Amino acid sequence: MASLPDAVTTLLRAADANLLLRDAEGLVEVLTGCGWTPDVESGRFSTDGWDLLSSAWPPNVSVFFDGDDHPVRVAALAVAAAMKAEPHRWSFDSEGPDWSTWAVDDARWDEDEVDWLMWEAEDVMVSLFTAGETPAGPGTLPPHLHLAIGRADTPSEGLPRDDERARRVVREGSVVDRWYLAGERELLEDVIEALENDPDPRVRAAAESERWIRERAIDGPPPAE
Structure with missing residues (x-):
């Protein structure tokens, strides 16, 4: 079985509500410490x-890897193996077949319905999904995996919109708090404008990029910093 990047295996070991999923500061501290490089876009x-x-609202992480069928399956099996290597920590479950036991070239990848594999600890839930080429709108998604890490106490519907919290983050939050706020999808216009005029260039760049995404511009790349 091929090895995973160190940043991925370290992230799995750091999946804790009081560390990784504590707040915005915890996310950046743990992720950069694991070897992940931040992008311009928020989060x-x-x-x-x-x-x-x-x-950061609520704290959660989604990891993606795509490519050809074989390397994606190898990577997904390696993630599952890393999780199953700690049975004392994680409780395993799956509503479908446990594809973590299949070989990379097993015919069931193409014949059976592949479902999420799930692990739960006292305060964290980890889910892993993989699929081959998948129709998506007018095109297709390449073979891919999706690894999700979230707090066990987060409601299934997520946290409600909180405009007062957003304004408080703009006024009192750290640079990291504001960088994450820029990526939230439902923000009042005055909050967006404040983020686009933030004194920190990282926050401004994230806010400008997110506005481009919201407006679904098709006539060029996101605005430069």
Whole structure:
């Protein structure tokens, strides 16, 4: 079985509500400490061909890897093996077949319905999914895996919009808090404008990039910093 990038295996070991998923500061501290490199866009990191999207409201992480069927399956099996190597910590479950026991070339990858594999600890939930080429709108998604890490106490519907919290983060939050706030999808216009005029260039760049994404511009790349 091929090894995973160090940043991925270290992240799995650091999946804790009081460390990784504590707050915005905890996310950046742990992720950069694990070897993930932050991007311009709010909450986005990368390492060795893997991408990570994180949010601070509520704190959660989603890791993505795509490519051809074989390397994606190898990577997904390696993630599952790393999780199963700690049975004293994680309780395992799956609503479908346990594909973590299959070989990379097993025919069931193409014949059976592949579902999420799930692990739960006292305060954290980890889910792992993989799929081959998948229709998506007018095109297709390449073979990919999705690893999700979230707090066990987060409601299934997520946390409600909180405009007062957003304004408080703009006024009193750290640079990291404001960088994460820029990526939230439902923000009042005055909050967005404040972030776009933030004294820190990282926050301004993230806010400008997120506005471009919100407006779904098609006539060029996101605005430069």
